[in-house]
Amino acid sequence: MRRVVITGVGAISPHGLSAAELWKGLREGRSSTTVLTRFESSAFPSRVAGEVAPFKITDYVPKSYRKATKIMSRDIELAVVAADGAVRDAKLATRGIVESSGGKKPDESWLTVDPRRVGCNIGAGLISADLNELSAAMAAAKEPDGTLSLRRWGRSDHPTELAGMDRLTPLWLLKYLPNMLACHVSIIHDTQGPSNTITCQQASAGLALAEACRTIQRGEADLALVGGCESLIHPMGLMRWTLLNRLNIGANDQPAKACRPLDQAAAGTVIAEGGAVLVMEELAQARARGARIYCEIAGRGESSSASGVSRPDVTGEALAVAMSKALREAAIGPEAVDLVVPPGYGIPEFDQAEVRAIHRVFGSQPRPAIVPMRGGIGDCGAGAQAIDLVAAAIAVAEQIIPPAVNCPQPLDGLDAPREARAGTALRHALVAASSISGQNSVIILRQIG
Secondary structure, eight states, X not given: OOOEEEEEEEEEBTTBSSHHHHHHHHHTTOOOOEEOOSSOOTTSSOOEEEOOOOOOGGGGSOGGXXXXXXXXXXXXXXXXXXXXXXXXXXXXXXXXXXXXXXXXXXXXXXXXXXXXXXXXXXXXXXXXXXXXXXXXXHHHTBOTTSOBOHHHHHOOXXXXXXXXXXXXXXXXXXXXXXXXXXXXXXXXXXXXXOXXXXXXXXXXXXXXXXXXXXXXXXXXXXEEEEEEEEEOOSHHHHHHHHHTTOBOOSOTTOGGGSOOTTBTTOOOBOEEEEEEEEEEEXXXXXXXXXXXXXXXXXXXXEEEOOSOTTOOOTTOHHHHHHHHHHHHHHTOOGGGOOEEEOOOOOOHHHHHHHHHHHHXXXXXXXXXXXXXXXXXXXXXXXXXXXXXXXXXXXXXXHTEEOOOTTOSSBGGGOBOOSSOEESSOOOEEEEEEEOTTSEEEEEEEEOOO
């Protein structure tokens, strides 16, 4: 079977606009969650968020594609930035890179790709519409008593006035379809191989990676751009998480300490935005072109729980099943895993379920270091596991375990390091995701010799 490795990483997160800045923030054990500034939030009980720093999306696309940025939602922009970083890190001379470099490769070490052999699988979330755009249309569709009318949404009662839907730009929907993340990335970089969009919340990126990995193993592609991105930072997203009682509402005066995953003082999570894209490549090709290889995709496991929407599987069984599947495919036992990156919401009932899953697989005194990533950046939905995968890939490549941010009192004997650890063997890293709706995705990364 063809072996698949990671040869490029790109990320955009509250720590910065690149994978290097993400890794720097993680290694330093820094928290970048702050008071929410994107919109007026004083009426909400939680006013903390992991925001991405300002950027110009036109800096990340070829000049010929700049008009298309007008129909990019925030989620799409995040994916385009992350993909640009991953492709450049892997030194792939895609169409987007060549056009941005004046019609030629940046230098001869860059791989000229066959677009027919490059896939694109990106996880996406529920993209909420811009309220300023939507509210004007909704207002025009009201009946005199204030109720929303589907009839007035589609047809105005006055020939000189626009109906509700007519107040939206004709291309409005293209900004908010989840598959548009992979669509824009594949157009920019001309990836003509197998493509898909996975919409399974926090487990999206791992499921996308697993699908792309199988595509390469079957010989249907040699490369793939894989990941996930999402922004939860908008009024509708904040309202949704508030109504679900998932947020820490008592840390508005200490935003950097609001998210405390797998810690005894955990009191809720923090909404965020961001994500990552990875370049996956067939091993023989990567070695032949002298690519930097971060690690190998050694094992994959998936499962789902029957606990219902927005409720954790309190037994931890479903997540443990996915972990066991990934270990079996990697042909290793739990003792070979040196780092576990768990979902780590910071929501007590979900954290307890994760701990039970870890104990089911690794025993009552788990040996591997447990490093949840949410403590420093918050939860960015479909981008969460993608960020975790980039962090774990760099950790395996550099043989450094970053600290667990905001986890000074870990639950049930977990080994959550307070400082970065270097100089110890990091053979395998297990990256687990468990979505709010019960989908589980586990990926095992292996050090490459």
